[in-house]
Structures are given as C-alpha cells and as structure tokens.
Amino acid sequence: xxxxxxxxxxxxxxxxxxxxxxxxxxxxxxxxxxxxxxxxxxxxxxxxxxxxxxxxxxxxxxxxxxxxxxxxxxxxxxxxxxxxxxxxxxxxxxxxxxxxxxxxxxxxxxxxxxxxxxxxxxxxxxxxxxxxxxxxxxxxxxxxxxxxxxxxxxxxxxxxxxxxxxxxxxxxxxxxxxxxxxxxxxxxxxxxxxxxxxxxxxxxxxxxxxxxxxxxxxxxxxxxxxxxxxxxxxxxxxxxxxxxxxxxxxxxxxxxxxxxxxxxxxxxxxxxxxxxxxxxxxxxxxxxxxxxxxxxxxxxxxxxxxxxxxxxxxxxxxxxxxxxxxxx
Numbered sequence: 546x547x548x549x550x551x552x553x554x555x556x557x558x559x560x561x562x563x564x565x566x567x568x569x570x571x572x573x574x575x576x577x578x579x580x581x582x583x584x585x586x587x588x589x590x591x592x593x594x595x596x597x598x599x600x601x602x603x604x605x606x607x608x609x610x611x612x613x614x615x616x617x618x619x620x621x622x623x624x625x626x627x628x629x630x631x632x633x634x635x636x637x638x639x640x641x642x643x644x645x646x647x648x649x650x651x652x653x654x655x656x657x658x659x660x661x662x663x664x665x666x667x668x669x670x671x672x673x674x675x676x677x678x679x680x681x682x683x684x685x686x687x688x689x690x691x692x693x694x695x696x697x698x699x700x701x702x703x704x705x706x707x708x709x710x711x712x713x714x715x716x717x718x719x720x721x722x723x724x725x726x727x728x729x730x731x732x733x734x735x736x737x738x739x740x741x742x743x744x745x746x747x748x749x750x751x752x753x754x755x756x757x758x759x760x761x762x763x764x765x766x767x768x769x770x771x772x773x774x775x776x777x778x779x780x781x782x783x784x785x786x787x788x789x790x791x792x793x794x795x796x797x798x799x800x801x802x803x804x805x806x807x808x809x810x811x812x813x814x815x816x817x818x819x820x821x822x823x824x825x826x827x828x829x830x831x832x833x834x835x836x837x838x839x840x841x842x843x844x845x846x847x848x849x850x851x852x853x854x855x856x857x858x859x860x861x862x863x864x865x866x867x868x869x870x871x872x873x
Contacts, residue, residue: 547800550828552697562593576650587612591619599624607662608636611654614661627666632675632687633855638848642766659683675851692855694862697829701836701863703739707748709833710736719794719820722751737794738837755792755820759834759865760842761856764801768844773797774810777819784818793819796834798826836863843869 553559567585571578590613605617607630614630621628637654644651662668662679668687670676679685701709714720714736722735734741738754741747762768777795784790797807804823811821826834835841845854860867 547825548828550697562597564589564593579650583612587616590616594620595623600626602627602629604629604631606631606633607658608634608639610636610658610661614658614665618661618664621666628664629667629669630662630665632662632668632670632679634675634847634852635849639765639767642848671853671855672851675849678849678851692853692858694859695832698832698859698862699836699864701833703748703750705833706837707734707736707739707741709830709837710738712830713824713834717822717824719755719796719822723755753792755794756840757838758793758795758840758842759838760795760797760844761831762797762799762801762844764799764804764807766803767846767848769846770797770807770844771810772844773842774807774814777816777821778814781816781819790818795819795821796838797821797823798831798834799823800825832859832863835860835865838863838865841865841867843867846870 548554549561553561567582567589594616603617603621603626605613605628607614610630617628620626635655635658637651637658640654641648641651659682662683662685665685668679668685669690670679670687671690671692673689676687676689679687710720711734714722720737722737722740733743735751738751738757739748740751742749760770760773762770764770773795777793780790780793784792808823811823814821841857841860843854843857843860845856847854854869857867857869
C-alpha cells in the first residue's frame with residue numbers, strides 16, 4: 546500500500562516483491578477468523594518466497610513474526626540458508642495490550658515466538674535490555690546493534706521547506722496561508738509557514754507563523770494519543786487566558802487500526818488557535834517535514850519495556866527536540 550523510499554526503488558541491489566493484503570474472513574468467531582487469516586498468510590508468504598531465487602541469508606524483522614518467523618525458517622531449511630532475526634520487540638506483548646496477558650491467543654503467540662526464535666542462526670536487537678531478556682527468558686544469543694537515522698534525516702533548508710509546505714497545502718488546510726500581511730506582495734507564493742518574494746525569489750518565514758508540532762504513529766494500543774489531545778486542550782486554554790503563545794499546527798502522520806477512532810475524537814475538538822491534521826506522507830516527504838518542524842512528540846509506550854522507539858532516533862537525526870514518554 547505504501548510506496549517505498551526512492552532510494553530503495555532506485556537501487557539495483559534491491560527487488561521489491563509486493564504481497565496482497567489478506568482481509569480477515571468475516572464468518573465465525575473472531576479466534577477462528579484470526580487462525581484462518583494466519584494460515585492464509587503463511588501459505589501466501591511461503592509460496593512467494595519459494596518463487597524467489599534462494600538467498601544465503603534471510604533477514605527478518607520481528608515483530609511482526611506470526612507467521613513470518615516459521616515461514617522464513619521453513620524457506621531457509623529448503624534453501625539451506627541462514628536465518629537472521631532482527632528483534633525490535635515481542636509480538637505477543639503487543640497482542641496482550643488488546644487481549645490481556647492471559648488470553649489463550651497471547652499464550653500461544655508467546656510460545657510460538659520463543660520456539661521459532663530459538664531456531665534462528667543469528668539474532669540482532671536494538672537495546673542491551675532486549676539482548677539480556679532474549680538470553681535469560683528465551684535462551685537466544687543476540688548482538689546489540691543500535692539504530693541510527695538514515696542519511697536523509699537531517700535539518701531541512703528553508704527553500705525545501707517552502708516547496709514542501711506549498712505541496713502539502715494542496716491537500717491539507719493547515720498548510721495554507723491563513724492571512725496576508727501588508728508587507729507581502731499579492732503575487733508572492735505563500736504557505737502558512739513561509740513565503741517566496743515574487744521579484745527576488747527569496748524564501749522567508751511568514752510573520753506570525755504558527756509553530757509546527759509533529760508526531761508519527763502506527764495508531765496502535767501502545768500509543769495513547771489522548772495524552773497529546775489533552776495537552777493541546779491545555780495549550781488552547783493558556784492562549785485563551787491571555788498568555789502569549791504562537792498558534793499551533795499539529796501534524797500526526799501514520800496509518801493504523803485506531804486512526805479512525807482518534808480522528809473521531811479530533812473532530813469533537815473546537816480549537817481557535819490549534820489546527821490538527823493526520824496525513825499519510827510520502828516516504829520522501831516525512832524526513833523533510835521532520836526537519837522543518839519545531840517540536841517532535843513521541844507517545845510510544847514499549848509493550849515489553851525493551852524496545853527503542855525508532856521515530857525518536859529519526860527526530861534526533863533531524864536535530865528536532867522531542868517530548869516523549871519516559872523511556873529507559
């Protein structure tokens with residue numbers, strides 16, 4: 546569904562193999578529907594992998610690991626390849642957020658993850674805490690490799706910021722210029738944050754521009770965005786009480802199961818000084834917007850207490866200050 550970054554698409558060393566999205570069968574109990582979907586995904590993934598040229602190594606990110614760990618292990622068995630698992634979290638802990646730790650499905654997922662995780666040849670993880678837990682609780686030896694932001698996560702030049710704002714203004718109201726000052730000529734190209742002089746072509750920050758706050762999310766249970774919405778209500782209240790604060794544009798980007806739920810809550814808010822939009826950005830535009838923002842927000846709560854929120858690393862790469870849930 547999402548177009549990969551152009552560096553991926555343009556690389557002669559990478560071949561992208563698309564998989565169709567399997568919808569859950571809407572017949573019978575939910576547990577039955579889930580089992581049928583997992584079996585269908587396993588068949589689809591194994592069939593797709595076996596059509597590919599055999600590789601010496603298969604690198605798999607977990608989560609998601611159900612059914613991909615088992616499928617990748619079977620493919621490696623057939624190919625006589627080495628399986629490397631990149632552990633970012635435990636899938637069963639994410640599942641427990643919606644079902645509870647003692648749910649039969651969560652227990653099965655935990656058993657599955659530990660069993661097939663031990664069948665890998667090599668293991669990587671992003672924190673020492675994850676490495677220790679893998680060894681103590683799963684008898685899996687792993688090497689810690691800290692996440693680093695890609696080279697394109699950096700501060701965005703003002704000229705590029707302007708181009709991005711003008712592009713986003715075509716689809717999203719908060720990026721459109723809200724008012725025109727007398728000092729700006731009528732034929733100047735404007736956005737809510739920047740303006741380009743028609744004669745000189747120079748780009749400057751717009752007077753009275755709003756502050757730009759950005760957060761990215763997968764809209765899952767391990768991120769409670771009601772925390773941010775309550776904070777925005779408090780910010781609006783401060784302005785209404787006469788405290789001099791800039792207007793605010795809050796951009797929350799991402800896809801996920803709870804997006805419609807939070808969009809419903811956002812529609813019920815009636816702010817005068819805050820605008821919220823929830824776009825899905827192109828892969829090339831996301832780092833540019835991070836590098837243009839004034840503040841980043843990360844509400845990721847680790848379901849296992851062991852993983853590292855990569856979005857914070859990306860924000861730091863863009864020299865963006867971050868407000869985040871406390872994280873060890």
